[in-house]
Amino acid sequence: MDFLAEAFRRAWGLLIAGDSEVFGIAALTLKVAIVATAISCVAGLPLGYFLATRRFWGRRAALTMVNTALAFPTVVVGLLLYGILSRRGPLGGLGWLYTWEAIVAGDVLLALPIAAALSAAAVQGVDARVRRTAETLGAGPWRTAWTVAREARFALAAVITAAFGQVVAEIGAAMILGGNIRGSTRTLTTAVALYTSQGDFGMAVALGLVLIILALVINIALQVLQGRGGSHA
Amino acid sequence: MLELRGVRHRYEKRLVLDLEQFTVPRGAVVAVVGHNGAGKSTLLRLLALLEAPTEGQVLLNGVAVPRRASATLRRRVTLVEQRPVLFRGTVLENLVYGLQLRGISRAAVHGIIGDVVDRLGLQPLLDRRRAELSDGEVQRVAVARALALRTDVLLLDEPASSADSAAAGALYRALAAERAARPVTVCIASHQLEDAYRWADDIRALADGRLSPVTPENLFRVDLPPGDGVKSVRIGGGVEIAVMTERTGAAVLAVPPTDIFVSREPLASSARNVFKGRVRGMAIDRHGAGVQVRADMGGDAGVELVASVTAEAARDLALAPGISVVFSFKATAVQVF
Numbered sequence: 097m098d099f100l101a102e103a104f105r106r107a108w109g110l111l112i113a114g115d116s117e118v119f120g121i122a123a124l125t126l127k128v129a130i131v132a133t134a135i136s137c138v139a140g141l142p143l144g145y146f147l148a149t150r151r152f153w154g155r156r157a158a159l160t161m162v163n164t165a166l167a168f169p170t171v172v173v174g175l176l177l178y179g180i181l182s183r184r185g186p187l188g189g190l191g192w193l194y195t196w197e198a199i200v201a202g203d204v205l206l207a208l209p210i211a212a213a214l215s216a217a218a219v220q221g222v223d224a225r226v227r228r229t230a231e232t233l234g235a236g237p238w239r240t241a242w243t244v245a246r247e248a249r250f251a252l253a254a255v256i257t258a259a260f261g262q263v264v265a266e267i268g269a270a271m272i273l274g275g276n277i278r279g280s281t282r283t284l285t286t287a288v289a290l291y292t293s294q295g296d297f298g299m300a301v302a303l304g305l306v307l308i309i310l311a312l313v314i315n316i317a318l319q320v321l322q323g324r325g326g327s328h329a
Numbered sequence: 330m331l332e333l334r335g336v337r338h339r340y341e342k343r344l345v346l347d348l349e350q351f352t353v354p355r356g357a358v359v360a361v362v363g364h365n366g367a368g369k370s371t372l373l374r375l376l377a378l379l380e381a382p383t384e385g386q387v388l389l390n391g392v393a394v395p396r397r398a399s400a401t402l403r404r405r406v407t408l409v410e411q412r413p414v415l416f417r418g419t420v421l422e423n424l425v426y427g428l429q430l431r432g433i434s435r436a437a438v439h440g441i442i443g444d445v446v447d448r449l450g451l452q453p454l455l456d457r458r459r460a461e462l463s464d465g466e467v468q469r470v471a472v473a474r475a476l477a478l479r480t481d482v483l484l485l486d487e488p489a490s491s492a493d494s495a496a497a498g499a500l501y502r503a504l505a506a507e508r509a510a511r512p513v514t515v516c517i518a519s520h521q522l523e524d525a526y527r528w529a530d531d532i533r534a535l536a537d538g539r540l541s542p543v544t545p546e547n548l549f550r551v552d553l554p555p556g557d558g559v560k561s562v563r564i565g566g567g568v569e570i571a572v573m574t575e576r577t578g579a580a581v582l583a584v585p586p587t588d589i590f591v592s593r594e595p596l597a598s599s600a601r602n603v604f605k606g607r608v609r610g611m612a613i614d615r616h617g618a619g620v621q622v623r624a625d626m627g628g629d630a631g632v633e634l635v636a637s638v639t640a641e642a643a644r645d646l647a648l649a650p651g652i653s654v655v656f657s658f659k660a661t662a663v664q665v666f
Contacts, residue, residue: 225414228379233427233478234404246417 099297106298107305115302122306125284128196129264129310132203136259139204140211141252145241147212148219149227159216165209170268173205178272194275199283202269207259214258218251219244253322260314264307284310330355330514331376331406331482336385338371338538346371346382346538353482358508358515360529364548368538369518370411373484376516377408404431407478411486411518413471415459420451420470427478445473448503464491472500476507482514483507489519501528536581539666546621546635547584553577559601559660568632571601571660580665586637588662591622592655593646600657608652609633613640624654 110118147159179185181193181201192198222244230243245252267285274281276290284307291300331353338346346368353359353376361369374380375387378398387394394402407427415423424445428438446452449469459467468491475483483504489497505528507513519525525532534541536548549564555577561569562582572582590596595603606624613620620643622636634656638648648654 223414225410225412226416228374228408228410229414229416231379231400231403232377232406232408233474234400234407234430236400236430239430243416 100301103297103301107302110299110302111305118299118302118306120279121282121284121287121303122310124196124282125264125307126310128199128203128270128283129260132200132207132263133256133260135200136204136207136211136263137256140208140259141215141245141255142241143208143212144215144217144255145219145244148216149244159213162209162213162216166213168206168209170202170206170266171272172268174202174269174272177202177205177269181273193273194277194281196274196281198273199270199281202273203263203266206266206269207262210262211255211259214255215252218248218255221251222247250322253318257315257318261311264311264314330390331516332388332391333372333375333382334386334388336375336382336387338375338380338385339383340371344538346375348372348385348538348540351533351540353514353516354531355514356508356512357531358504358517358529360525360532361516361518361535362520362525362532363518363535364520364550367535369535370486371538372535373408373486373516373518376482377406377484378403379408400430404478405480406482406484407475407480408484409468409471409475409486409488411490412464413468415462415467415470417459419456419458420462421455423470424451424455424474424477427474431478441477441479445477445503448476448499448506449473450499465493465496468492469496469500472503476503479511480513482516485515485517487519488517504528534583536583536666539581541581541583541666546586547582549582551580551582553580553665565632568604568626570663572663572665573660574663574665576665583664583666584634584658584662585664586621586635588658589634589636590657591636591638591642591646591648592657593653595655596657598657599659601660602663603655603657604634605653605655606634608648608650608654610650611643611648620648622648622654624656626656 147155147162177198178193180187181190181198182188183193192201226247227240227244230240235243265285267289270283271286271289274283274286276282276286282290284303288300288303288307291297291303333348333351336346336348336351337344351372361372363369375382378387378394381387381396389402389405416426421442424442425438428441433441446455449472451470451473454462454466454470462470468488472485472488489500492500504515508515517525517529534548537550541548549570551562551564553562553574553576554560557575559571559573561571563569564582570582570584590598590600595605604626606626608622609625610623611620620638620640622638622643623633624636626632626634636656
């Protein structure tokens with residue numbers, strides 16, 4: 097147990113001292129998480145709305161596919177994208193492999209199904225009369241979607257939280273696609289894995305704490321936003 | 330003005346509407362009556378261009394509407410659903426929703442809203458949110474929200490179902506004022522025949538998704554036994570009707586109110602259907618010439634029949650609620666569809 101206490105003491109020291117490496121890794125993690133969450137939600141929320149509201153041939157199959165994608169192992173997604181982004185792959189010309197953009201691409205692939213499947217469920221939970229009422233009052237497709245989204249705002253906020261949670265805690269794709277390069281593609285999760293394997297528990301715990309604090313702050317911020325909306329039903 | 334042609338509409342392969350033709354003429358008030366599940370709400374959703382019929386066409390001013398109607402087309406028709414919903418926000422925000430979509434200026438919106446608010450007595454509710462309103466108030470706000478849009482066609486699904494009699498009166502008076510102000514076409518779904526007689530120019534009846542070929546009253550869903558000639562069919566409670574038909578199986582029986590003789594004592598006649606009952610209500614039609622007499626024909630389920638008599642006959646028979654009456658009609662008067 098002593099080594100754990102020592103690790104926490106070391107972690108606290110690093111955080112108080114404002115260790116540049118710790119904060120550099122945290123900043124990169126935050127950047128990757130925000131960009132990937134934004135992209136996956138911008139694409140996934142409309143996709144979820146479409147799947148929930150439109151009747152078309154193959155809709156059930158599309159929903160099954162999205163739901164199945166929720167359970168994709170992160171390392172498999174990383175491996176797949178590695179093949180695509182590697183020099184001989186179809187997108188090798190982009191030169192993204194071992195860059196933060198590659199990590200974002202992997203995270204988007206993992207968070208997009210979450211955003212689509214959960215937002216489809218959220219929209220399906222909204223009374224069908226809301227959409228019909230918006231339409232009969234003259235709303236076009238975008239305004240109707242916005243009206244429905246306003247009614248499902250709590251559930252949609254939870255979707256964004258879930259997508260962020262997936263992205264910020266993911267390690268498999270980040271390790272394979274980013275390569276865990278110091279000062280370049282080292283994220284909190286890959287760094288924790290590295291320092292743990294090197295026996296530097298203090299550094300690993302410090303980074304783990306930062307990761308938890310980061311997730312906590314983002315969740316509190318989203319809950320505050322939801323609370324504000326909730327007071328005006 | 331608004332027309333359904335050769336429409337068959339299905340939900341999950343179940344036929345819910347089967348209409349060869351249904352027209353709502355320009356400037357008319359058409360009431361659609363029928364039991365719960367008769368297809369009234371589905372019919373209004375098709376007329377509102379919110380759903381495309383599985384088969385057939387919807388025509389607006391003689392032009393076929395595409396399967397996915399554009400917002401521009403939909404803005405000519407508005408539907409108030411039976412249990413309407415209000416969006417998040419205040420009553421005022423709900424009232425301006427459709428007007429803002431149409432790009433109407435703030436000053437004009439103010440004038441329009443003020444007008445409908447006065448007509449429907451909504452002033453005290455403007456700052457309230459949906460959770461602070463009763464069902465009747467939500468219904469009034471929804472009607473006001475639709476009236477404010479001044480669409481060519483207004484579709485109302487049981488608009489007074491949650492309103493008390495005063496609120497229902499205010500609602501129908503607001504509709505009458507709207508009709509006096511501009512040529513608006515109205516289609517109202519209702520299960521209250523009295524309202525239909527009082528406010529509508531034309532009354533249509535739906536039963537099992539089909540239009541009754543005769544009248545909206547006295548419709549009974551039955552299961553006809555096999556065989557020809559006169560059949561005795563139970564219509565509910567302990568009441569049985571004699572009907573002349575060759576049909577068997579599920580069908581709807583219609584007894585035209587004008588084919589029912591009303592008397593105070595049983596008549597010596599060839600009528601196979603003679604029912605003693607008590608007058609439950611009377612409604613004078615819009616022109617004041619005819620009286621609809623609704624009477625309870627006994628039976629455990631309280632089966633009611635409606636007969637149509639002239640105002641003069643109603644006076645001669647001294648008909649009034651609570652009076653005992655006898656309704657008689659021939660087996661051949663009963664129509665089967």
